Structures are given as C-alpha cells and as structure tokens.
Amino acid sequence: MPASKPAEKIGKMKKLRRTLSESFRSIGKNCLYFCLNCMTKICLKDNLMSTRSLQGKDVKPLDTIPEDKKVKVQRTQSGFDPFEKPAGQPTSPKFGKADSYEKLEKLGEGSYATVYKGKSKVNGKLVALKVIRLQEEEGTPFTAIREASLLKGLKHSNIVLLHDIIHTKETLTLVFEYVHTDLCQYMDRHPGGLHPDNVKLFLYQLLRGLSYIHQRYILHRDLKPQNLLISDTGELKLADFGLARAKSVPSHTYSNEVVTLWYRPPDVLLGSTDYSTCLDMWGVGCIFIEMIQGVAAFPGMKDIQDQLERIFLVLGTPSEDIWPGVHSLPHFKPDRFTVYSAKKLRQAWNKLGYVDHAEELASRFLQCFPKNRISAQAALNHEYFSHLPPRIWELQDMSTIFTVAGVKLQTESGDSIQVCARRNSQGKDSTSGSKH
Numbered sequence: 001m002p003a004s005k006p007a008e009k010i011g012k013m014k015k016l017r018r019t020l021s022e023s024f025r026s027i028g029k030n031c032l033y034f035c036l037n038c039m040t041k042i043c044l045k046d047n048l049m050s051t052r053s054l055q056g057k058d059v060k061p062l063d064t065i066p067e068d069k070k071v072k073v074q075r076t077q078s079g080f081d082p083f084e085k086p087a088g089q090p091t092s093p094k095f096g097k098a099d100s101y102e103k104l105e106k107l108g109e110g111s112y113a114t115v116y117k118g119k120s121k122v123n124g125k126l127v128a129l130k131v132i133r134l135q136e137e138e139g140t141p142f143t144a145i146r147e148a149s150l151l152k153g154l155k156h157s158n159i160v161l162l163h164d165i166i167h168t169k170e171t172l173t174l175v176f177e178y179v180h181t182d183l184c185q186y187m188d189r190h191p192g193g194l195h196p197d198n199v200k201l202f203l204y205q206l207l208r209g210l211s212y213i214h215q216r217y218i219l220h221r222d223l224k225p226q227n228l229l230i231s232d233t234g235e236l237k238l239a240d241f242g243l244a245r246a247k248s249v250p251s252h253t254y255s256n257e258v259v260t261l262w263y264r265p266p267d268v269l270l271g272s273t274d275y276s277t278c279l280d281m282w283g284v285g286c287i288f289i290e291m292i293q294g295v296a297a298f299p300g301m302k303d304i305q306d307q308l309e310r311i312f313l314v315l316g317t318p319s320e321d322i323w324p325g326v327h328s329l330p331h332f333k334p335d336r337f338t339v340y341s342a343k344k345l346r347q348a349w350n351k352l353g354y355v356d357h358a359e360e361l362a363s364r365f366l367q368c369f370p371k372n373r374i375s376a377q378a379a380l381n382h383e384y385f386s387h388l389p390p391r392i393w394e395l396q397d398m399s400t401i402f403t404v405a406g407v408k409l410q411t412e413s414g415d416s417i418q419v420c421a422r423r424n425s426q427g428k429d430s431t432s433g434s435k436h
Contacts (some may be wrong), residue, residue, distance in 0.1 A: 098166050132144045158236060181229070219280055234409040270332045316340055361383075
C-alpha cells in the first residue's frame with residue numbers, strides 16, 4: 001500500500017470526527033434548549049405558576065447567544081449551583097415567591113384551606129392569602145386547580161382578582177386582592193333587611209358578574225352570601241370558584257353542608273345533573289329575598305326533604321303539568337311530599353311588596369321548572385333596575401358601577417355607609433379577603 005493511502009485515510013477520519021463532534025455539540029445545545037423549554041412548560045402547568053414572569057422576555061437558543069454573554073459552567077465539587085446568585089448580591093421580592101408576602105392575621109379556615117390577611121412586599125398592598133394544604137398521597141386538590149385556572153382568565157370588576165400563585169411542597173397559595181367583608185357579614189351587621197337602594201346595587205353587580213361568566217360557559221355553582229365579597233366602597237365581587245363548572249352534585253348531603261342547601265334549586269335537590277346557567281339563577285333569587293327581608297328564603301334545618309318542603313310550601317308542590325319531567329327525577333316520590341298550592345311571594349316575604357317590581361323579579365328567579373328561570377343578562381334589563389342611571393349599562397367589564405354619577409351606597413339604619421372590616425369568627429369556608 002502506498003504511503004499516501006494511510007495518510008489520506010487518517011485525514012478523512014479526522015475530518016469525519018470533527019464533523020461528528022460539531023454535530024453532537026449542535027445537537028446537545030438544541031436538546032438542552034428543548035429540555036429547558038419542556039421543563040418550563042411542565043412546571044408552569046403542574047405548579048400553576050403565573051406566566052407574568054415570562055412576559056416581555058425573549059428566550060433564545062443557546063447557539064444564538066454571543067460568546068461573551070454565555071454562562072460559563074464550571075465542573076467543580078458536588079452541590080455547586082452555577083445559576084445561584086452570589087451570597088453578597090441583594091435580592092428583591094418577586095411574584096410567585098412565598099417570601100414576597102407577609103401574613104398579618106388569620107381570617108378564616110375551611111375544610112382544605114386557611115385564609116390570611118397579608119401584605120405584599122413587592123408593592124405594599126393588602127392581599128388575601130388562601131393557603132391550601134397539600135397531602136402527599138392525594139396531591140393538589142382538584143377544586144384548587146379548577147379555581148386557579150378559571151380565575152386566571154376572568155377579568156371583571158365584579159369578580160375577585162387573582163394576583164399570584166405560589167406552589168411549595170407543602171402548600172398551594174392563591175393570592176387575591178383583599179376585600180374587607182362579605183355579604184353575609186354585611187347583613188349580620190344590618191339585621192331586618194338592607195336599604196332598598198343598596199339591595200338594588202348589590203343585586204345589579206351580582207347579575208353583572210354572573211352574566212360575564214355565563215357568557216363564557218362557566219357556572220359558579222356555589223352562590224351564597226359568604227361567597228359574595230363587599231369592598232369598603234360597596235363593590236360586590238363573586239368569589240370561591242372551587243365548585244365552578246362541576247358536572248354533578250352529590251345526592252347525599254352531610255350536616256356540615258346544610259347551609260349550602262339553602263341556596264340549592266329544587267331540581268338539583270331532586271337529583272338532576274342536567275343543568276346550566278339556571279342553576280345559579282335560583283341562588284340569586286334566594287339571596288335577593290334575604291337582602292330585602294333580612295332572613296334566609298328557605299332555611300332548611302334537617303335534610304333535603306325538609307329543604308324541599310319549605311320550597312313547595314311557598315311555590316307549590318310541582319306536577320308534570322307545571323314542571324314537565326319532574327316525576328322522572330331520581331329523588332322525586334309523590335307520596336313523600338304534602339301537596340301545597342302556590343302563594344304570592346309577598347305572602348311569605350312581605351317586604352317584597354314595598355319595592356316596585358321586586359316581587360315580579362323574585363318570582364322570575366324562583367321558578368321550580370329550571371327552564372322558566374330568567375337569565376342574568378335578561379334580569380339586568382328588568383324594570384326593577386329602571387331607575388338606575390342609563391350609563392350603568394354601557395360600562396366596560398373592568399369598570400365599577402360606582403364610577404357612574406349618582407350611584408352610591410345609602411346609609412344603612414344606625415350605621416355609616418362605610419363597610420367595616422370584620423374577622424370571620426364563624427370559621428366558614430373562604431377564599432379571599434374575608435371569604436375567597
């Protein structure tokens with residue numbers, strides 16, 4: 001073999017090796033970039049972290065970064081983190097970090113979460129911290145995941161604002177705007193019924209928030225005064241979306257859920273799982289009457305049977321004629337219920353007769369047959385609200401009704417128009433402010 005042949009062969013092998021080395025280096029860089037992106041997406045999805053930290057930043061492949069800007073990773077002893085900031089370099093509080101918020105006081109505790117009043121170290125504003133305890137064997141509660149994912153996409157002045165999400169090994173913390181009190185506490189402070197003008201403003205805001213979510217095919221499914229927050233300026237905000245969009249309702253109800261029964265419609269009490277926005281509208285009617293009358297509309301004290309009896313006593317025991325399909329519902333047994341005739345609502349709640357169009361609107365909410373209930377959008381245009389300033393119907397989603405001239409809370413009996421903050425001493429489920 002001529003001497004030139006081995007030399008030529010060795011040269012080709014060297015060239016091939018250089019080509020392969022360059023290819024592997026390129027592949028390695030692209031794989032690293034791909035993995036980092038995948039890990040980021042997985043972490044954002046799994047930990048429900050806010051995407052605001054990535055906004056405005058361009059993530060580029062490593063091979064497009066100039067040499068003088070690349071991070072030089074040194075191979076040193078185990079435990080060295082090349083991305084860790086030097087010890088002497090000061091760090092400022094950031095969103096998404098647990099140490100960015102200071103707990104001030106406990107506001108309430110529920111079955112899977114505790115709510116604290118807090119303060120942001122980022123901007124100094126008051127916040128509500130809903131701390132959800134995580135169980136290793138159970139993982140993150142699905143209700144918490146659902147609540148966070150829904151609220152991230154809802155931007156409306158009558159829906160509580162989710163500021164931040166913090167995930168650690170032990171807890172998931174949802175950081176909400178701080179709202180001073182809720183409708184339940186507000187009514188407790190003003191027994192006997194609220195000022196008629198204030199009822200109108202609270203109801204309008206409730207319908208406005210519901211219309212917004214219903215147009216997005218979202219049901220709240222847990223409307224009650226404890227889940228309606230009231231700010232110190234009178235803004236009402238829908239809160240606690242942990243049950244939103246659920247597809248079914250358990251037929252068996254335990255004693256600690258009896259309060260929620262008060263605002264549950266008869267079709268769901270009878271076992272129906274085929275419902276839509278009309279589910280929430282029944283709760284609106286119950287809350288409307290409670291604000292006007294000063295007492296719960298249907299305060300069942302025992303079980304589902306007792307709750308249904310109280311409803312039928314006022315609205316009449318349903319039949320196939322007035323409620324097509326009622327006999328086919330799982331829990332409807334004709335021999336179980338006393339046959340009552342329907343009454344005028346003012347016979348049960350006399351204060352409805354004192355306010356123009358209030359009784360008629362309440363009757364549109366409280367229809368046993370679900371399809372007969374008025375929608376949130378239609379209710380906003382009801383004659384009951386005809387005395388409000390016209391510009392109130394032209395507001396943008398994020399504009400509060402109190403920006404309209406002439407719209408303000410009236411003085412409740414024996415108190416100022418300011419809604420005072422008060423700690424939730426009853427330990428009810430909450431999710432924001434006093435109850436988020």
